[in-house]
């Protein structure tokens with residue numbers, strides 16, 4: 001991969017980064033970054049869901065004196081656009097997650113660091129000038145899991161994002177076709193020393209799932225256990241159904257991230273945006289609800305907030321920006337998204353995040369009844 005931190009002149013939005021990154025990444029890395037599960041219908045739906053909703057322009061008001069700042073779990077954010085946790089940033093840049101976090105700092109964006117980052121959580125925190133949260137995969141070894149939590153606490157992470165929608169890999173056919181081989185768990189920088197005893201693997205004629213593997217995967221009781229063992233706020237990432245949102249609150253979650261893992265786990269699960277109103281409705285404002293999946297434009301950010309999200313996270317575009325122009329690319333991408341978001345706010349007559357709501361959506365652009373939310 002040729003390394004250049006120059007942003008090509010014709011790269012002016014998130015999709016432009018994807019176009020250029022496709023030329024720069026190896027076929028295996030591209031399959032890993034871009035792909036989803038099976039036929040990738042959910043990957044597609046995540047984006048299409050935003051295109052189905054129209055915004056309601058408002059004229060001749062004034063948004064003077066407004067802003068995009070918000071406070072989440074006691075931390076201050078300049079705007080509601082965060083970097084979603086994604087693994088293996090070294091496919092995109094030799095400096096891996098350090099390059100990403102430097103870019104995040106430039107754009108004053110919060111970042112969620114993956115358990116499966118290519119660098120340790122301490123190395124990444126050491127380079128950070130922006131709020132960081134740690135994304136936790138509950139490991140089969142709960143003692144090791146707790147040690148990860150302690151490390152995140154010591155390194156100054158402001159919240160735990162516990163990803164609950166991926167007890168197993170989805171059927172990643174695109175990765176299989178490209179010959180992508182995921183590294184072993186114990187080879188991940190944060191998981192050195194972890195002994196994994198159970199794998200999703202089956203010989204012909206054997207069951208892949210019902211062979212003891214599920215005996216050690218995380219369950220609701222593990223969330224209550226985590227809650228009792230850390231003072232950090234806990235967000236559950238990967239909630240789509242209102243039923244699970246209710247259980248999340250019952251087990252002590254401080255926040256919910258509506259997400260389908262970028263369509264990488266269960267193909268034909270709904271678009272995150274389509275699942276958002278149902279979750280917002282049952283949560284009734286008790287904890288912040290965030291969303292990821294398919295955010296590529298500032299108008300997408302506005303629509304997610306209008307439907308009840310407090311903030312959004314962006315996954316693949318950050319990887320593509322990293323591949324194209326390292327930290328400068330990440331900073332530029334996030335800056336562009338923020339600019340687009342602010343422009344959309346002004347054109348829909350809105351000065352502050354608290355003023356954003358479903359009234360900013362054009363009713364004719366909505367499927368009947370689906371998007372009526374109360375906040």
Ligand SMILES: Cc1cc2nc3c(=O)[nH]c(=O)nc-3n(C[C@H](O)[C@H](O)[C@H](O)COP(=O)(O)O)c2cc1C
Nearest residue numbers: 033084085086087114163261262293294314315316
């Ligand atoms: C290459 C890649 C790696 C990912 N790795 C993780 C991970 O380690 N942990 C996690 O919780 N989510 C992971 N995700 C899911 C993202 O956090 C996020 O849910 C998703 O990318 C959002 O959709 P978007 O890519 O359309 O923005 C990954 C996504 C991608 C594309």
